[in-house]
Amino acid sequence: MTTPAAELVGVSQRFGSFTAVDSIDLQIPRGRLTTLLGPSGCGKTTTLRMLAGYSAPTSGRILIDGDDATRLPPEKRNLGMVFQSYALFPHMTVADNVAYGPKMRKVPAAERRRRAGEALELVGLAHLADRKPKQLSGGQQQRVALARAIAIRPRLLLLDEPLSNLDARLRVQMRAEIRRIQSETGLTVVLVTHDQDEALEMSDEMVLMRSGKIVQSGAPRDVFPAPADRFVAEFLGYENFLTLADGRQAAVRPEHLRVLPADTSAATSADGGIVLDAVVLDVAYRGVDLLVTLEATDPAGNAVRLLADHRADTATGPTPSAGDRVRLLAPEARLAHLSADSTAAPTAPTTAPTASTAPTEGIS
Amino acid sequence: MSAVMSRTARLRHPVAGTLAVAGYVVMIVPILFVVATAFTAGSTLRFPPDGLSLRWFGEAVAYTPFMEAVVSSLQLAVLATGLALLLGVPVTLAIHRGKIPGKGLLEGLFLSPLVVPELVVGLALYQQLMIGLRLDNFTTLLLGHTALLLPYAVRVTGASLALADPALEEAARGLGASPLRAFVTVTLPMLRPGLISAGLLGFVTSFNNVPLSLLLQTRDFRTLPVTMLDYVQQSYDPMVAAASTLVLAATVVVAIVAERTVGFAKIFGGINR
Amino acid sequence: MRARSSLLLLLPGLAFLCVGFLLPAVAMLFAPPGVSFAQVLERMGAMLTDPYDLGIIWRTVRIGLIVTALCVVLGFPIASLLARSQSRWSGVLLALAIFPLLLSNVVRTFGWLVVLGSNGVIGQLLTGLGIVDEAPQLLYTELAIVLGLVQLFLPLAVITCYSAVAQVDPGLDEAARGLGASRTRAFWSVLVPLSLPGIVVAATLVFAGSVTAYTTPYLLGGSSQRMLSTQLFSYASVTVDWAAASATAIVMTVLVFLVSGISTLVGRKGATA
Ligand SMILES: Nc1ncnc2c1ncn2[C@@H]1O[C@H](COP(=O)(O)OP(=O)(O)OP(=O)(O)O)[C@@H](O)[C@H]1O
Ligand SMILES: [Mg+2]
Numbered sequence: 001m002t003t004p005a006a007e008l009v010g011v012s013q014r015f016g017s018f019t020a021v022d023s024i025d026l027q028i029p030r031g032r033l034t035t036l037l038g039p040s041g042c043g044k045t046t047t048l049r050m051l052a053g054y055s056a057p058t059s060g061r062i063l064i065d066g067d068d069a070t071r072l073p074p075e076k077r078n079l080g081m082v083f084q085s086y087a088l089f090p091h092m093t094v095a096d097n098v099a100y101g102p103k104m105r106k107v108p109a110a111e112r113r114r115r116a117g118e119a120l121e122l123v124g125l126a127h128l129a130d131r132k133p134k135q136l137s138g139g140q141q142q143r144v145a146l147a148r149a150i151a152i153r154p155r156l157l158l159l160d161e162p163l164s165n166l167d168a169r170l171r172v173q174m175r176a177e178i179r180r181i182q183s184e185t186g187l188t189v190v191l192v193t194h195d196q197d198e199a200l201e202m203s204d205e206m207v208l209m210r211s212g213k214i215v216q217s218g219a220p221r222d223v224f225p226a227p228a229d230r231f232v233a234e235f236l237g238y239e240n241f242l243t244l245a246d247g248r249q250a251a252v253r254p255e256h257l258r259v260l261p262a263d264t265s266a267a268t269s270a271d272g273g274i275v276l277d278a279v280v281l282d283v284a285y286r287g288v289d290l291l292v293t294l295e296a297t298d299p300a301g302n303a304v305r306l307l308a309d310h311r312a313d314t315a316t317g318p319t320p321s322a323g324d325r326v327r328l329l330a331p332e333a334r335l336a337h338l339s340a341d342s343t344a345a346p347t348a349p350t351t352a353p354t355a356s357t358a359p360t361e362g363i364s
Numbered sequence: 365m366s367a368v369m370s371r372t373a374r375l376r377h378p379v380a381g382t383l384a385v386a387g388y389v390v391m392i393v394p395i396l397f398v399v400a401t402a403f404t405a406g407s408t409l410r411f412p413p414d415g416l417s418l419r420w421f422g423e424a425v426a427y428t429p430f431m432e433a434v435v436s437s438l439q440l441a442v443l444a445t446g447l448a449l450l451l452g453v454p455v456t457l458a459i460h461r462g463k464i465p466g467k468g469l470l471e472g473l474f475l476s477p478l479v480v481p482e483l484v485v486g487l488a489l490y491q492q493l494m495i496g497l498r499l500d501n502f503t504t505l506l507l508g509h510t511a512l513l514l515p516y517a518v519r520v521t522g523a524s525l526a527l528a529d530p531a532l533e534e535a536a537r538g539l540g541a542s543p544l545r546a547f548v549t550v551t552l553p554m555l556r557p558g559l560i561s562a563g564l565l566g567f568v569t570s571f572n573n574v575p576l577s578l579l580l581q582t583r584d585f586r587t588l589p590v591t592m593l594d595y596v597q598q599s600y601d602p603m604v605a606a607a608s609t610l611v612l613a614a615t616v617v618v619a620i621v622a623e624r625t626v627g628f629a630k631i632f633g634g635i636n637r
Numbered sequence: 638m639r640a641r642s643s644l645l646l647l648l649p650g651l652a653f654l655c656v657g658f659l660l661p662a663v664a665m666l667f668a669p670p671g672v673s674f675a676q677v678l679e680r681m682g683a684m685l686t687d688p689y690d691l692g693i694i695w696r697t698v699r700i701g702l703i704v705t706a707l708c709v710v711l712g713f714p715i716a717s718l719l720a721r722s723q724s725r726w727s728g729v730l731l732a733l734a735i736f737p738l739l740l741s742n743v744v745r746t747f748g749w750l751v752v753l754g755s756n757g758v759i760g761q762l763l764t765g766l767g768i769v770d771e772a773p774q775l776l777y778t779e780l781a782i783v784l785g786l787v788q789l790f791l792p793l794a795v796i797t798c799y800s801a802v803a804q805v806d807p808g809l810d811e812a813a814r815g816l817g818a819s820r821t822r823a824f825w826s827v828l829v830p831l832s833l834p835g836i837v838v839a840a841t842l843v844f845a846g847s848v849t850a851y852t853t854p855y856l857l858g859g860s861s862q863r864m865l866s867t868q869l870f871s872y873a874s875v876t877v878d879w880a881a882a883s884a885t886a887i888v889m890t891v892l893v894f895l896v897s898g899i900s901t902l903v904g905r906k907g908a909t910a
Contacts, residue, residue: 054811074814087812091830100826104817152816377820380714387711387795388730390788391737394748397758401751410756451653454646462643474650477658481849481893483866484886485658487873488665495670511657514650572741575851575866579873589743589852596747596856605751608744615740619732622739628732632796 003066005030005156005188006051011060013046013212020046022212023060028156029205033182033189037199038209039235044192045084045160047209051190052158053077065155075104080149082159086141088133094120094144095129101152119147122181139170146178150185157182159191163198175202196236200224208232227251229339238336239307242274243300249338250274256334257308259292261318262325273331274299278306280324292320296328399612402605409602420606430607433591440502440587441570444509448566449559451510452517459518460525474518477511482575485512490579501582508576513566520565524558525551557626564622565631568615666887669879681884690868694888697865700779701848704786708843709836711787712794713802717828719795720802721810734795742789742852749785749857750776777859785853790843797842801835802828834904841900845893865889 004027013021021043028034036044050057053074062070069077080101089097098116107115120126123143133141142162149157162178163171179202182189193199199206200220207217216228227233230241230249238251262277278296290310298304308328312319320326397411402421406414424430455474459467477485489508493499499507528551536546577587588611596604622628667674684690715734719727737745752758753775760772775781805828813823829836854864863871865885872882 052815054814074811075817075819077815078817079815081812081815083808083812085806085808087806087808089809089812089827089831100813100818101816104813104822148812148816377718377824379821380718380824383711383714384718387715387791388733390711390784391734391791394752394788395737395740395745396748397751398744398748408756409751409754411751411758411761447653451650455650458643458646462646463640464643464647470647473659474654477654479893479897480658480662481845481866481886481889483849483851483869484665484890485662487869487882487886488661489657490873491669491879492661492664496664507653507657511654514654518650568739572743574742575849578851578870589741592743592747593852593855596743596750600750600754604747608741608747611741611744615736619736619739623732629728629735632735632738 002030004028004063005065006190007063007066008047008051009061009063011047011050011057011062013043013050013055014058020212021050021057024209024212024214026207026214026217028188028190030188031186032204033179033191033202034205034207035199035203036190036192036207036209037196037235038194040194042209043212044194044209046212048081048158048160048190048192051156052079052081078152078155080152080154080157082142082145082149082157082162084161084164086133086145086165088141088144088148090133092132093129094125094131094133094136097133097144098129098148098151101148105152115151116147119151120144122150122184123147123177138165138167139174142166142174143177146181150181150187154187157187157189159189161192161194163193164195171198178202208235225336227336227338233336233338240304240330241338242298242304242330243302244274245299247300251336251338252330252334254291254307255309256330257306258329258331259294259308259310259320260327260329262327264327264329273329273333273335276306276328276330278326278328280320280322280326281305283310283319283321290319294326294328395612398605398608401602402609404602404605407601409600409605413602420602421610423603424606424610427603427607429586429591429595430588433586433588436585437571437588440505440509441567444506444513444570445563445566447506447510448513448517449521449563452514452562453521453555453559455514456518456522456525460522461530471518471522475515478515482512482573483578486576486579489576494580501580502585505577505580505585505587508580509570509573512573512576513570516566516569517562520562521555521558524555524561528554557630560625561622561631564618564625568618665883669883672880672883676880677883677887680880681887684881684884684888693863693865693868696779696862697848697889698892700782700786700864701844703783704790704847705840705844707783707787708790708794709798709840712791712839713798713829713832713836715795716798717802717824717832720799721807731799734792736792737788738792738796742850743856745788746785746852746856749781749788753781753784753857776857777861779858779862781857782854782862782864785857786847786850789850789853790846793842793846794839797839798832798835801832801838804835805831837900837904841897844896848892849889865892 006028008024008026010023010025011021012019012023024047026047036047038044046055049055051062053069053072053076057070060070061068064072064077064079074081089100092100095113095116098119099112102112102115117126117129120129123146125140125143125147128136128140128144133144136144142165146159146162159178163174166174175198178189178191181187191202203220205217206220206223208215208223210231216223216232223232224236227236227238230251233241233251237253239254240252240257242250242252244250259280276296276298278294280292280294282293284291284293288311290312292308292310294306294308296304296306306328310320401409401411401413403416403418404410404413405417405419408414452474455470458464459471464470485508489504493504493507494501532550532554533546536550537543541549572589573587574589574593577590581587581590592604592607619628622631666677669677684694719731719734750757754760755772755776757772757775759775763769764772809827809831810823813827814820818826848864849866850864851866851870854862854867855870858864858867860867865888869882869885869889872878872885
């Protein structure tokens with residue numbers, strides 16, 4: 001196996017008595033896009049800043065290309081960092097901003113200009129080279145910051161919530177843009193985000209963090225259907241949590257909970273899934289579907305409140321309305337079995353009618 | 365002090381750290397020597413002092429010209445500061461909240477005493493008011509000091525007022541307060557830090573002033589800094605060091621009051637820690 | 638607030654400003670007691686050709702420039718270290734840099750008499766260590782004036798630069814470092830250019846203060862190292878030569894206005910560039 005582009009070994013960061021990052025081990029695979037995902041304050045930025053060299057870890061080692069870089073100052077690491085605020089130099093033109101890195105590397109002026117042009121070309125902003133950062137839109141500034149980081153031909157490209165200052169449409173557009181740049185340049189990218197859609201869509205590898213620790217990591221295809229514990233499940237938009245007859249915990253997404261007429265025979269669901277009798281508490285119209293809030297008793301006998309997305313066009317049976325007795329079906333393939341550890345989040349979101357959207361606490 | 369500075373600074377940058385230490389030495393060390401020499405038992409101003417005593421403090425306190433000057437300077441500073449606030453706050457209100465043309469020009473006019481050299485203003489007041497109009501020197505000093513402090517009153521309270529959202533006063537009106545009531549209960553409390561800052565700054569500026577007051581002295585009414593200046597020029601004994609140390613102690617008290625009320629650094633504006 | 642009530646708020650302050658500052662200042666320039674404006678102009682003409690008077694003007698400007706340069710060179714590092722430091726000492730050090738602004742100039746300048754005087758710290762040190770037989774003349778030199786003025790105006794330079802540095806996003810320093818700039822490179826290519834407007838303001842304040850200061854040249858320069866301010870006092874108070882006093886006042890005021898004007902232009906150009 002090739003050496004990872006970067007590696008954190010037992011890295012911790014303490015601020016006074018508070019531990020922001022707690023002894024994490026992490027390998028950043030070369031040429032891939034890795035996201036650090038987690039709620040606000042979980043230590044994502046702190047981790048990225050230690051990797052970039054802006055703060056020294058309290059303990060642990062940081063390897064870049066297999067070499068110990070723990071004490072290397074940021075200017076010697078050759079990592080391209082894109083700050084959340086972009087941090088463009090306001091007194092320099094776009095071209096000078098992008099050429100700043102090569103200039104610090106004593107690249108001759110002509111070559112510098114060429115490289116800056118190339119990087120700006122890559123982000124599609126070559127025509128704005130002579131503007132000052134203030135004369136650009138937020139999205140354009142973001143691309144300049146990206147071009148500036150790329151122009152130093154970095155060993156890693158580090159992005160701290162690069163899209164969070166953009167409006168919703170631009171954000172979605174830039175996800176694809178960053179992916180394109182990553183695949184065109186073959187760069188190793190580490191991206192910090194608290195938006196799970198962003199992480200799922202962009203990552204080759206996603207790393208979920210909570211309270212300074214890594215709770216789960218892997219490819220989105222592997223992580224999404226199999227959250228390790230309740231915290232990850234909630235973070236990924238699982239709304240419904242049940243205790244099965246054998247005492248194991250399981251999570252189901254609202255879109256996978258089917259609302260059927262009360263007289264549907266239990267045999268229809270003999271594929272090993274769970275069938276529950278439930279009462280409809282509320283039905284909210286959401287355009288594409290209905291958000292149905294229900295009360296049921298789970299296989300272990302606990303009263304639970306559940307959320308289901310009901311699409312009238314694909315579902316069978318009548319449209320549910322408040323007070324109806326219905327039968328709920330959770331297919332076995334859609335049940336995510338959670339590890340029985342104690343990481344259950346203190347606030348159960350089952351009563352919040354936020355449906356399948358992400359927990360919004362992470363927006364900072 | 366400089367040890368800490370140098371330690372934190374040198375680690376970051378040796379050249380900047382060295383310059384910073386040099387700066388602190390120039391700013392602070394001469395003041396420390398004043399204090400050290402004030403406690404001498406000998407009769408010349410020298411370092412290290414010949415023995416220790418409080419003798420010169422006794423002499424400074426017993427020296428009538430100094431004590432009279434302290435009283436005069438306090439009177440002048442308190443009156444000028446009060447007057448400047450009394451005149452300046454309405455001006456600030458008119459400039460920030462009034463519907464009048466030429467606000468920028470007006471504000472510039474009230475700040476203009478800061479631009480003209482104080483010594484020149486002193487000369488003008490001496491010639492035109494004391495000699496020309498035969499005003500007595502206390503009145504002239506009061507006029508001059510008040511004009512000198514007006515810029516502080518207008519600018520410092522103006523900065524507070526700019527932070528106070530006019531919508532707050534409108535909200536109070538909507539809740540049933542009369543315009544005066546709304547001003548007194550909503551806006552005035554928000555001006556408090558500005559008033560305290562302007563007051564402290566004005567008091568200190570007036571009390572310490574030399575250039576403006578210099579030409580406006582008479583035998584009957586002399587200010588402390590000018591009296592001390594004259595004394596130093598004539599004789600060179602440790603009594604002035606003792607008097608200076610007393611002034612220093614009083615200034616430390618003012619600084620502590622400033623820190624407790626509005627925050628020391630904020631008094632000088634622009635610094636928000 | 639209606640225009641009439643605004644005017645009412647404005648009037649008392651305006652009246653005071655006129656009597657205590659504007660009218661006397663204008664009257665002095667054009668009509669000193671018993672002298673015509675033509676005579677003032679004539680005296681000024683003579684001043685600008687007389688080698689002695691020119692020497693004083695040149696010394697004033699020279700000292701002003703040196704002090705300004707020193708205050709920026711020492712003050713900016715202090716300001717940038719304090720603004721960027723996360724140490725809990727930085728608050729104390731900032732307070733220590735600002736405190737002298739509250740302290741009487743006479744007290745601060747007096748410290749240099751203790752340090753530089755014939756029995757002073759430096760003289761004692763040099764003779765005591767046997768480096769020289771006789772203490773060198775340090776007092777009543779240009780060096781003494783420069784030291785005294787740097788001490789006086791360094792705090793002003795520090796707080797002005799501090800506000801400027803504090804407004805520069807620390808993320809920009811980090812971005813520069815990440816792109817390969819050393820601390821020194823980042824300082825010169827990012828922090829200095831972005832703080833330049835503040836540095837220009839600081840330099841202007843220090844220069845204007847230095848060329849108009851009285852206490853320092855009076856105590857530390859004596860009669861051998863006259864500056865415009867001490868010369869003005871001597872015309873007004875010793876020789877009572879009103880024409881010369883007014884002419885000197887005009888030269889001093891023009892000097893200050895000139896530098897303020899230039900710095901405003903520089904600042905404006907910097908802002909639009
Ligand atoms: N310099 C510091 N001093 C003290 N505490 C800090 C410092 N920097 C970060 N922290 C704390 O460390 C924790 C992790 O912070 P960090 O900025 O890494 O979070 P994050 O995951 O990036 O969150 P966000 O999504 O809000 O940006 C937070 O609780 C924060 O308050
Ligand atoms: Mg963060």
